Amino acid sequence: MNAHPRYGLSSFVIALAAMLLLHHALTGVVQAQPLLPQAPLACSDGDQPSGAVYRICMPSANWNGDLVIYAHGYVKPSAPIAIPEDQLVIGGFPIADLITTQGFAFATSSYRRNGLSILEGVDDLLELVDIFAAQHGQPDRIILTGVSEGGAITVLALERHPDVFDGGMALCGPYGNFQRQIDYFTDFRAVFDFYFPGVIAGGPISIPVALVDDWETTFYSETVKPLLLSPTSVVSMSQVISVTGAAVLNVNTAAGMEPTFDRLLWYNVQATNDAREHLGGNPFGNVDRVYTGSLDDDALNQGVFRATADAIATDEIAMNYETSGVLRVPLITLHTTGDEVAPYWQAALYAQKVAAAGSGAFYEHRSVNRFGHCAFQSWEVLDAFDYIVARANARSLYLPWIAAQ
Secondary structure (H helix, E strand, O other): OOOOHHHOHHHHHHHHHHHHHHHHHHOOOHHHOOOOOOOOOEEEEEEOOOOOEEEEEEOOOOOOOEEEEEEOOOOOOOOOOOOOHHHOEEOOEEHHHHHHHOOOEEEEEOOOOOOOOHHHHHHHHHHHHHHHHHHHOOOOEEEEEEEOHHHHHHHHHHHHOOOOOOEEEEEOOOOOOHHHHHHHHHHHHHHHHHHOOOOOOOEOOEOOHHHHHHHHHHHHHHHHHHHHOOHHHHHHHHHHHHHHOOOOOOOOOHHHHHHHHHHHHHHHHHHHHHHHHHHOOOOOOOOOOOOOOOOOHHHHHHHOOOOOOOHHHHHHHHHHHOOOOOOOOOEEEEEEEEOOOOOOHHHHHHHHHHHHHOOHHHEEEEEEEEEOOOOOOHHHHHHHHHHHHHHHHOHHHOHHHHHHO
C-alpha cells in the first residue's frame, strides 16, 4: 500500500505494462495496431473540486470507447498531494502510454489526501468519472483497477457504485477485513517491541514525529536493519514471525526475515498517527488478546504492550471501511499466498463475504503461490485483465437484473 517501489507496487506496474503490451498480441489483434503511439500522447492534468489532482490520457487515435481507471496504493502522509509518478512509470516510459496504445482511455487521481485515503479515494474516483465524461463524453464501459490500498478502494467502489463501474480488478488489497489489517500492523510492532525492547522510540500506537521523519533516511538503515541482520537476532525475529503469522522469504535466516520487518515496521511508523487522527481515535485494541506461538507464551502475554481501542475509531471502520461482499458487477481479485503486507487471509475473508452475500456469480479469485506484496508475473495480471474485460463487455446481460434489485 506504499508508493515506494520496494514495497511491491513496481512489480504490479511492470506486470500491468507487460499485460497491456501482450493483451492484443495474444488475442490476435496486435497486427492491426502498433505497440507504441505514433503521435504524442494526449494527457491532461487538472485540479478536482475535492482538492485532488487528476490525470486523463486519451489514445492518439481510435479510442475504443472504454475507460480504465487506476487506483494507486498507499502514499505516506507527509508526501505532497500529487499524482504518484513512481507508481506510473516503467523505465522512464509512462504506463498511460501503454494503456492508451491499446485503445483505452486512462485516468487516475492523486486523491485529496495521502495516508489513509480509502473513502476519499472512492469519492475522488467518482468525481473523476464525471470530469472525464464532461471532457470526452460518457465512456462505453469503465473498468476500475487498483493495487494494495487501491485494491480496497476498487472493491468498495464496485460494491457501492455498480451503476458507475462495469467491472474491476483488485490486487493485493486489505479488502477482506480492514480492522484486522490495522490490528495486524500494530500487533507486529507490539510483538517486535517485546523481543527488541527500546529499539524504536514511542510505542505501537503513538509514533514520535522525529521518528517518522528519520525512518526512511537514517533510522531503519542505521539502527534497526543492522540489529536485525546480526546473528544473535535470528531467534527473536523468528518468534515475532511465529506469533504474528507474517509471511517471510525464509524463517531460518535473518536475511530471509528482514524484508518483512522492513515493510511492516514502515507501515506502523508512517501510517499509525495519520490513521488515529483520521479515524478520530485509536483503532487498535488487544487487552483481551491471547498471543500464541512463542517459546514462552506466558511471558509474552504478561509483557507485551496492551491498549484499549477507542469505540469512535472502531465504529468508523465497521460502518464505512469494511466491504460487504455484495456485488452487482464482475470483480476479480489476485493475491499472493505469501503477502507479508496484506496477508492472504484478506482474500479468504472476502471470498467468505461474497459467498454469504450470494454474489458468487460476479466474483472470481485467483491465488498465486509466491512470497511478496503484489509480486505477480505479467501473465498472471494479463489473464486477470482479459477476464474482467470480457466480463465487462458482457455486462449488458446483467443490467435487467441489476435494475430489479
